[in-house]
Amino acid sequence: MTSAVSFKQVSRHFGSVRAVDAVDLEIAPGEFFAMLGPSGSGKTTCLRLIAGFEQPTAGSISIFGERAEGVPPYRRNVNTVFQDYALFPHLNVLDNVAYGLMVKGVGKAERLKAAEEALSLVRLPGYGARRPGQLSGGQRQRVALARALVNQPKVLLL
Incomplete structure (x- = not known):
């Protein structure tokens, strides 16, 4: 193998x-x-x-x-969740999670749907409109994890 x-x-x-x-x-x-x-x-x-x-x-x-x-x-096909989370403060949570898909050229509807699913996976459904500054440290960490997972990497580094 x-x-x-x-x-x-x-x-x-x-x-x-x-x-x-x-x-x-x-x-x-x-x-x-x-x-x-x-x-x-x-x-x-x-x-x-x-x-x-x-x-x-x-x-x-x-x-x-x-x-x-x-x-x-x-x-x-490797994603990294950094110790400081590296979230964009000017973007809402949904756009932070969808960012990597946007860079890859994924259409808006598809990337937002995938971002919502990733937020549900990390138990943050309904948080998409919030800004990172409105979240607790643990919630920001889960947003960073969702942002990494939404890209379906072969390797995830934490």
Whole structure:
């Protein structure tokens, strides 16, 4: 079976700092995988490498059997829910969730329907007209999760 994510001897150096050093990793499709370690141990760098925000200094990364080095983030079927949620304060909740579909060129009716379904999935039906500033921290987190899920990514990074 092809791995959802595969690292083969992946390293990422920032000058003399080895943030990630010769990591081998296989994550199966559908698997929930958690990286644990102290601050500065390379967890976030590994996520950034999978997402394409960083490129490895050495080694290879594959996503569902396809080499990922040099593939820009927008060409990977990977979504990331950031620690600060990265919601657009000037957009309402529904438009925040639908944003990725709009960028992909999905028609308005289809993307709004998908966004409503994603909000229901995270138990926020009826919140579409609110602004992020009108939500609790937990609600903003669920909006960010809905925004990632609506794109039906092959890999979801949290």
